[in-house]
Amino acid sequence: MVNLYDGRLAVNLCGVEWATPVTTGSGTFGFGLEFKDFLDLHKVGAITVKGTSLLPNPGNKGQRAVETPAGMLNSIGLENPGSEYFLQNTLPLLQQYDTPVIVNIYGHSVEEYAAVAKKLDVDGVDMVEINISCPNVKEGGLVFGTDPVAAAQVVRAVKEATSKPVITKLSPNVTDIVGMALAVEDAGTDAISMINTLVGTKIDIETQKPVLGNVVGGLSGPCIRPVAVRMVYQVAQRVHVPIIGMGGIMNWQDAIEFILAGASGVAVGTANFVQPDIAERIAEGMLAYMDRKGIKNISEIVGAAWKD
Amino acid sequence: MKKSIVQAKVYKVQQLNATVRSMEVIAPELAAEGVPGQFVNVRAVKGNTTLLRRPLGIADVCVPRGSIILIYRVIGEGTKVLADLKPGDYLDIVGPLGRGFELESAKPLIVGGGLGLAPLLMLAKFGFGNGRADLVIGGRCAEEITCWEGLFRGNVQQTFITSDDGSVGEKGTVMAALEKLLQKDYDCVYTCGPVPMMRAVAAACEKAGKKCQVSLEKYMACGLGACLSCACENAEGKRVKVCQDGPVFWSWEVKEW
Numbered sequence: 278m279v280n281l282y283d284g285r286l287a288v289n290l291c292g293v294e295w296a297t298p299v300t301t302g303s304g305t306f307g308f309g310l311e312f313k314d315f316l317d318l319h320k321v322g323a324i325t326v327k328g329t330s331l332l333p334n335p336g337n338k339g340q341r342a343v344e345t346p347a348g349m350l351n352s353i354g355l356e357n358p359g360s361e362y363f364l365q366n367t368l369p370l371l372q373q374y375d376t377p378v379i380v381n382i383y384g385h386s387v388e389e390y391a392a393v394a395k396k397l398d399v400d401g402v403d404m405v406e407i408n409i410s411c412p413n414v415k416e417g418g419l420v421f422g423t424d425p426v427a428a429a430q431v432v433r434a435v436k437e438a439t440s441k442p443v444i445t446k447l448s449p450n451v452t453d454i455v456g457m458a459l460a461v462e463d464a465g466t467d468a469i470s471m472i473n474t475l476v477g478t479k480i481d482i483e484t485q486k487p488v489l490g491n492v493v494g495g496l497s498g499p500c501i502r503p504v505a506v507r508m509v510y511q512v513a514q515r516v517h518v519p520i521i522g523m524g525g526i527m528n529w530q531d532a533i534e535f536i537l538a539g540a541s542g543v544a545v546g547t548a549n550f551v552q553p554d555i556a557e558r559i560a561e562g563m564l565a566y567m568d569r570k571g572i573k574n575i576s577e578i579v580g581a582a583w584k585d
Numbered sequence: 586m587k588k589s590i591v592q593a594k595v596y597k598v599q600q601l602n603a604t605v606r607s608m609e610v611i612a613p614e615l616a617a618e619g620v621p622g623q624f625v626n627v628r629a630v631k632g633n634t635t636l637l638r639r640p641l642g643i644a645d646v647c648v649p650r651g652s653i654i655l656i657y658r659v660i661g662e663g664t665k666v667l668a669d670l671k672p673g674d675y676l677d678i679v680g681p682l683g684r685g686f687e688l689e690s691a692k693p694l695i696v697g698g699g700l701g702l703a704p705l706l707m708l709a710k711f712g713f714g715n716g717r718a719d720l721v722i723g724g725r726c727a728e729e730i731t732c733w734e735g736l737f738r739g740n741v742q743q744t745f746i747t748s749d750d751g752s753v754g755e756k757g758t759v760m761a762a763l764e765k766l767l768q769k770d771y772d773c774v775y776t777c778g779p780v781p782m783m784r785a786v787a788a789a790c791e792k793a794g795k796k797c798q799v800s801l802e803k804y805m806a807c808g809l810g811a812c813l814s815c816a817c818e819n820a821e822g823k824r825v826k827v828c829q830d831g832p833v834f835w836s837w838e839v840k841e842w
Binding site: 314336340342343344347348353356498499547549552554 | 588634635637804
């Protein structure tokens with residue numbers, strides 16, 4: 278499928294060919310198949326599936342999502358059917374498509390991260406994305422995402438456990454995003470994806486209580502985009518590994534903005550909920566933009582906002 | 586059935602009572618594919634301030650016109666945007682979504698309250714052929730109930746009405762009418778409305794040995810089974826998604842109302 282769109286949108290990320298620079302944010306595209314009525318999954322650069330843990334996880338109780346101005350908060354709590362279910366039931370269905378599959382993984386300890394990475398080191402899984410930045414689980418998740426030493430430990434353990442290229446997903450809930458990026462690069466990550474959600478809370482003024490059962494949730498949607506673009510812009514100038522940029526991308530214009538900031542690939546997240554064919558539409562919009570600007574391959578403009 | 590994204594032209598809008606409106610939109614794909622109990626997700630947004638789609642049960646379809654009818658209450662920003670749409674405007678709709686009602690019933694009884702009556706209208710009209718079901722409508726007062734009585738007229742056999750204030754029908758909740766009705770030979774009860782009502786209906790059905798289907802509402806972001814906002818545990822301890830495995834469930838399946 279690299280010849281899709283004459284290869285003009287094709288990107289090579291850590292040795293994996295994506296037909297377009299557009300993937301899907303973990304947790305926003307299910308296992309991909311939920312969207313097959315709306316778009317051609319072959320025209321998605323890569324499918325990033327829901328965060329997967331070694332064992333099944335029922336997630337959080339109570340209300341799990343709420344709309345906020347230009348965004349939404351979610352506290353799903355990484356509900357997923359577990360790695361065994363994924364291997365038996367989901368992966369075979371995804372293998373009908375040539376589209377690369379990225380599995381987002383998480384654990385409650387360094388050892389568990391390594392164990393799930395090892396278990397998923399199989400044919401059909403093309404890349405692994407380490408979730409060290411989910412704000413919705415008590416252990417693991419964000420603990421690793423806000424401490425450069427802990428983050429580096431997870432990255433090293435996962436790198437040892439898998440033969441697949443490893444992407445590390447960074448949390449924006451830190452003071453020094455560049456420091457985090459350098460720490461995971463130094464630990465051997467093959468790519469960085471950024472940003473995960475920002476931590477937030479909404480209170481219902483009638484009940485006078487938090488809306489989400491978990492009190493805090495992850496803020497996503499267009500309201501976080503300027504934060505995400507800024508972080509990609511800063512990190513891209515300091516690291517050598519490729520960046521997959523995300524955070525409130527709603528259309529092709531937003532996607533281009535991330536690429537100009539220094540992202541080699543982009544992920545659409547919350548927008549999948551609103552416009553289920555958006556991943557394909559963004560690719561088409563990019564192509565029209567490239568025609569207008571005389572750009573032969575999308576990689577020409579990665580980081581153009583800061584490059585001389 | 587295949588899901589699609591449709592730019593549906595508004596055909597007709599109507600004020601049904603003080604806060605409830607109906608909107609008929611031309612959407613042949615949805616009219617052809619939708620079954621009673623399914624819903625659609627409408628993009629009632631201006632700019633990106635309100636972001637998510639709003640789920641609405643399909644209240645009726647007109648196959649010759651290729652249209653579906655949505656009934657909604659104007660409560661927040663999203664529904665205000667909907668209310669501003671005029672004939673000729675377009676509405677972005679994703680659907681049809683979810684699992685509808687199981688229609689195997691020789692003698693169905695429909696029990697609804699509030700906006701829960703919307704999907705039940707399509708059920709009454711198309712679910713059993715010739716409007717075979719009987720109907721119980723519950724509401725606060727005559728002003729709220731009258732329009733529904735009109736919508737169901739000709740689509741059901743007998744209608745029983747209860748109102749909280751006694752201004753129309755029997756005074757009380759739907760339970761006031763249901764106790765006696767459940768002694769009759771209905772073989773399945775279909776209910777949609779406020780959770781306390783559905784719970785009471787389900788409990789009464791269980792006691793009377795009647796099958797009961799309920800249509801649940803839970804906060805959802807995508808309606809497609811991807812975001813897991815509406816995922817919950819069923820009575821068998823299995824994870825289910827209201828948007829995909831429901832919104833209609835057998836009452837015995839439901840654990841988290």
